[in-house]
Amino acid sequence: NAGVMQNPRHLVRRRGQEARLRCSPMKGHSHVYWYRQLPEEGLKFMVYLQKENIIDESGMPKERFSAEFPKEGPSILRIQQVVRGDSAAYFCASRGGSTDTQYFGPGTRLTVL
């Protein structure tokens, strides 16, 4: 049973470009969470999605950031017009319906030049 998959693992973008981060949850998991980790910091919650629905986006910046989890395919975190401050590691976690445990992917490290 494959774990949570994220791609790309490393992403370099220039200021103003768009970044698309993908997350495939563990098989059978329908709950997906996105977190951001700045250097030397803990993870900060961004958004919680369940198939085709955004459940909680209270941690996501109001502008430039969006997330989706379509019926088919991976969850996507999109950052438009990236700025240097968006440089961070972005982690996705998934959860099955009968458990409280979240399983994390390896992360995407975004560098904005």
Place this chain on the structure above:
Amino acid sequence: SQQGEEDPQALSIQEGENATMNCSYKTSINNLQWYRQNSGRGLVHLILIRSNEREKHSGRLRVTLDTSKKSSSLLITASRAADTASYFCATVRGQAGTALIFGKGTTLSVSS
């Protein structure tokens, strides 16, 4: 806002010694979870303790929870070099399944 605060921020010990990390939090919780993160990698779930539990064991790990003091501790016994990592506590408030709120972590270094 930060919910959990780990203490100490950094801990250096020798192989074979025990390592204790503490976590304090501010509001009532549904459960508390501990994760390990090796440098530059993703998080690995270690253990979950519910608000009505006081202690749990998993291999060389022992976690305690004191809801009256809003604190938890993670004990790693007989540490190994491979235990070198950052350890984070994360809390779930309110309804189970909602977002994890992480502390800043304790960086553990185990030297052989």
